[in-house]
Amino acid sequence: MTLMRIATWNVNSLKVRLGRLEEWLGYAQPDVICLQETKLADAAFPGMDMERLGYEWAHHGSGRWNGVAILSRVGIENVRTGFDDGHDDEPSEARVITADCGGVQVTSVYVPNGRSLDDEMYRMKLDWLDRLHDFIAGSSKAGDEVAVCGDFNVAPHDIDVYSPKAFAGSTHVSDDERKRVQRLLDWGMVDAFRSRWSQEKLYSWWDYRAGNFHKGFGMRIDHILLSKPLADNVSFALIDRNARKGQLPSDHAPLFVDVEAS
DNA sequence: ATGGTAGCGCTGCTA
Numbered sequence: 001m002t003l004m005r006i007a008t009w010n011v012n013s014l015k016v017r018l019g020r021l022e023e024w025l026g027y028a029q030p031d032v033i034c035l036q037e038t039k040l041a042d043a044a045f046p047g048m049d050m051e052r053l054g055y056e057w058a059h060h061g062s063g064r065w066n067g068v069a070i071l072s073r074v075g076i077e078n079v080r081t082g083f084d085d086g087h088d089d090e091p092s093e094a095r096v097i098t099a100d101c102g103g104v105q106v107t108s109v110y111v112p113n114g115r116s117l118d119d120e121m122y123r124m125k126l127d128w129l130d131r132l133h134d135f136i137a138g139s140s141k142a143g144d145e146v147a148v149c150g151d152f153n154v155a156p157h158d159i160d161v162y163s164p165k166a167f168a169g170s171t172h173v174s175d176d177e178r179k180r181v182q183r184l185l186d187w188g189m190v191d192a193f194r195s196r197w198s199q200e201k202l203y204s205w206w207d208y209r210a211g212n213f214h215k216g217f218g219m220r221i222d223h224i225l226l227s228k229p230l231a232d233n234v235s236f237a238l239i240d241r242n243a244r245k246g247q248l249p250s251d252h253a254p255l256f257v258d259v260e261a262s
Numbered sequence: 263a264t265g266g267t268a269g270c271g272c273t274g275c276t277a
Contacts, residue, residue, distance in 0.1 A: 012277085013269055037277090039269070064270060065277095113277060153277095166263060207277090209266035217263085251268075251277085 003235070004074065004102055007033040007256035008149035008224055009243075010110070010205070014038040014067070017250055018046060024243050025053055030256055031074045032101045034108030034149040038067035045069070060097040067094050068110050068150070074102030083135040096132070098139070104230065104261055105140050107132075109150035114171035122171060125153070129180035133187065142188030145261055146227040151205075151252065153221050154181050156191060159201055160220035172221060181223075190231035192224045192257045197237065204239050205252045213244055224257050233260035 007030035011017040014035065025033070033055075038045070041063040050057045054073050060081040061067030070076060080098045098107040109132060114125035132148070140146045154177045158164040167173045185191065193202075203218025212218065226234065236258040244253040 016269070037269095065275090115277085163263085207266080208268050210263075212263090212266090 001233075001260040001262055002102070003258060004032065004104065004261045005030045005256055005258050006104070006106070006147055006149065006224060007254055008036070008108070008222055009033060009254035010036040010151040010222060010250060010252035012037045012039075012250040012252065014040055014046065014069075015044075016248060018049065020243065020248060020250070022049070022053060024240070024254060025055075028240065028254070028256060032070065032072045032104070032106055033254075034106065035069040035071070036067075036108065036110040036151045038069055039064060040067050058097060058099050061094045066110055068097045068108040070097055070099050070101065070106055070108050072099070072101040072106075076101050083131050085131055085134065087131070095128070096135075102261060104145045104147055107136070107148045107150075109148060109152065111151060111153045113153050114177070116171060117169065117174060125171070126176055126180055129177070130183070133180070133183045136184065136189075137187055140227070142227055143229060144227060145230050146189070147230065148184065148189065148225040150223070151221060152181060152223050154178060155219045155221055156181055156194070156223075159199070160203070162201070162203065162217045162219065172219060184225055188228055189225040190228065192226045192231060192234050193220070193237045193239065193255060195231060195237070196234060202239055204255055206244065208251050222252055222255050224255060226257070226259065230259045230261060234258065235260065
């Protein structure tokens with residue numbers, strides 16, 4: 001068994017956040033980190049910077065919007081983009097990438113926001129979460145070591161929202177979205193952060209506007225879902241709020257878990 | 263809490 005630190009961070013433009021990412025990698029020292037919203041085309045990905053920092057990498061992006069990546073210092077093999085389910089929104093959407101890192105199947109996801117309950121993007125979000133479930137169920141067994149990490153744009157329970165009343169009728173908290181996330185848990189995954197912090201109101205995203213971070217007006221929408229073999233061996237989990245402070249922060253904080261992987 | 267900020271890129275979209 002070896003200790004593996006697995007992280008996820010929606011960086012909201014890797015170009016702008018490169019310095020903050022380098023700083024965070026330097027002190028958090030994750031073995032694997034999933035990134036979302038790189039907002040870069042593959043050709044613009046700063047691969048040499050990642051290699052200088054000691055990471056192999058795989059990126060899936062088409063520029064301007066979305067873009068996901070996996071960085072690993074425990075190897076990165078069998079890289080796959082999209083869901084490979086015959087739909088045609090990938091690669092242009094660039095919301096999912098999967099690789100095998102140190103014996104763990106790691107997927108970095110940037111789930112569609114949904115905009116509002118009456119928007120067609122909301123239906124697309126629900127379908128996307130179903131496709132994610134089908135991809136995971138089709139590419140692995142519950143007994144495998146599997147990690148699905150990223151910005152789910154779903155707060156699984158009311159405890160994950162600073163004010164459920166303020167979000168009533170909005171995306172991120174609807175029953176249909178929560179059921180889609182629950183499908184992944186029913187398949188055999190565990191919300192690793194919540195397994196370690198059962199009652200705490202701790203968030204991973206705060207709107208840039210209106211001083212929401214300083215008011216504590218956040219939501220926990222970034223998650224690391226682990227299959228049981230990994231989830232049973234989590235020794236630590238943390239959302240690093242300090243990375244949401246200071247100069248040029250992302251609107252998301254990074255999350256990491258420490259697991260004993262075989 | 264119905265305004266507000268950030269990023270991309272040059273106009274308004276996305277979040």
